[in-house]
Amino acid sequence: MGKIVIDPVTRIEGHLKIEAVVEDGVVKDARATGNLFRGFEIILKGRDPRDAQVITQRICGVCPQSHGIASTLNLDSAFGIADKIPDNARIMRNLIQGAHIAQDHILHFYHLAALDYVNVADVASYQGNNADLNSVKDFIARGELGPFLPRYEGDYRLPPEVNQMAVAHYVKALEIRRIGHEMVSIFGGKIPHGVGVVPGGVTAQPTTDSIMAFLWKLRILQDFIDNVYIPDVLAVAGAYPDYAEIGAGCRNLLSYGGFDLVGDSPDYTRRERLFKQGTVSAELKAGELDTGKIAEHVRHSWYEEATSGKHPSQGETRPQYGKAGAYSWTKAPRYDGKVYEVGPLARVAVTYAKGEPRMKKLVDGALNQLKASPSALFSVLGRHLARALSAKFIADSMDGWLLALKPGEPTYVEYQLPDAATGMGLTEAARGALGHWIEIKDRKIANYQCVVPTTWNVSPMDDRGNHGPIEQAIIGTRIKDEHNPFEIVRIIRSFDPCLACSIHVVTPRGRDLGKFRVV
């Protein structure tokens, strides 16, 4: 029996360690541990509630805008103005978040995941006129290949010319995702850590020139998604078909829904959204979202047992490092007592299962091309495909939103800061269902809780002993070469984990922080 320890897992956001126990070539047990604690919720306490959307963006520089949106929705609801946000502001928030998520998906596939499948070294034999490829060829010839070497070896299956094309796309994708950030900046001021989304609406005004600038950057993004990103995902799927059969995980999917299409209901769970709210199980049967069913378990996390099973709005976090049986700082969020995966796959599958016609056409079309059944979605390749379709679905929705903006009409509604209130903000970040909860007392933050996508996905075992989604996805996997555990890193990266996000949910009370350490 051997143990594979990968610390750090690179090409993800943040500090993650994975341990897998391997017996006869098959993973028997797996543990995911995060290696950074910053204590955001402690820092938030006592501050002006409006500052939460500035500070929570700093939880993660990869998906700051999603935290900004979740936090702002949370504050809108606490301030009693969730249903009073002007249409211009609702749309500009969607455009800011949409451009951000679309570029994030492109970044993930090309710059975080692709090096697991694409052999950069094949560019050494490139014979052609592509200037980018020739500069990469010169780079290889100079012999200093950081950061592309060393790497795991032995399972790069694409033919040389496809690898060469993929490297050219890696370079092109750097430019495309930068343009995606420029789109965010048009309405959001800057990114990372945008400034344009605030409780009450947005700070910027839509103007005809900003609409035109956004539209034509969007066209570049759409062209890349349609003609490069999706074809490349399909090409990788063709060469690595076995990855449609591994990494399934828990087969329960949860989406909070994202991108408000109308803003007239104060209840985010019932609002009409582009991505639908709900759950989906292995047979693709949709269920309704009930946030009352969310609870965080801590039996296997370093927190006091008495705090287990609480709803995030009542969230209490009392660390107890060294607790018997615990092995992670991450709590285990569960829905209706069961293990749920969140992410692009979840929101695509929920939207598909609820019969949204455009999504149905997209998913059925891609599955037809791959000659695969919907069950193949529950896999490493299924997650990559769903992420690409999520990017397309968002990008193709944005031009309609953009043209609905009305220059000169309001983008902001005034409000009174309440003495005491509670709030909840739900959205879909690039990596999945993101929820923020706030309690305000004396016009200050009394309690702030975030349950973020990666917390769901990298969660440890729950009170019933069920492993978290990534652990489940790894367990049972056959590892061909324990020294080059491609299978494990490919499975982990298919979830696009974001560790900075997952390990901030700590609110120690009455305990000496100095006693705790992250293993």
Added chain:
Amino acid sequence: MVKELPVIYLQTAACSGCAVTLLNSASPTIKNLLIDQIVPGVHINLRFHPVIMAGAGEMAIKVLEDTAREKKDNYVLVVDGAVPTAPGAVYGAVGERGGKPVPMKERVLELSRDALAVMALGTCASFGGIPAARPNPTGAKSVRAVLEEAGIKKPLVNIPGCPPHPDWFVGTVGSILLHGLPSADDLDDLLRPKAFYGKLIHENCPRRAFFDEGKFAKKFGDEGCLYELGCKGPVTYADCPLRRWNSGTNWVIGAGAPCNGCTQPEFPDNTSPFYEKLVDVEVPKIGACWTCDKEAK
């Protein structure tokens, strides 16, 4: 012969925003930075960068440790993130040694000792930033503070900002490659390159005229200076109004939002509440002596 400049990019208590902002570099592009001769005859050999490197686990840590040994006194260390220092705990680790996590502070000290120079990228690395915000649960400190405490004397440049503009980093790197390490005159007393942090936001703000004529926005979307909506431009040193962000697309005040002071050591505790007017600060009008205006606390 192309000179290879080895660079180690260490992430500590950070959010990856600084890594992402570098991806946004427009000219040179991030591809130019990684692959090409960034100035003729020099290639930045980025040996270790956890967000983009191909290798993982022990393999990646070996690159880190080998580079420090083989390229002793010849590599540049970039630190992205604050350094947790609270005693008795490992709040952040980078890899393992002998089966035990190596605390971030240990890595920063080790790698700084053997570096040619250290660049603290972002407000967390420069000043502590968000992780060091009240009540600073992990004892987060700046790179400068931990190096000084350990008695390590290395050329150090701070490139603050939450995140910094990519040009501030790229411009500093270019300057080092073309003209050598910055002299004391090139940096302010917070070790920021004056080329980028030499003037207040307020000095170059296109809404400055509104300030001088006393026309203040009362709510978002109003015409006028954002001072009363919480703008920290009058106490924040950076060239955002001239440089603008995301390939020059826009910037904070351009989007009608107040500056939150993110390049300052006071960020976030003493530049917040972010949406409340600055108090106890003297803001001179045009014609007053800017250079004698000491930085406001």
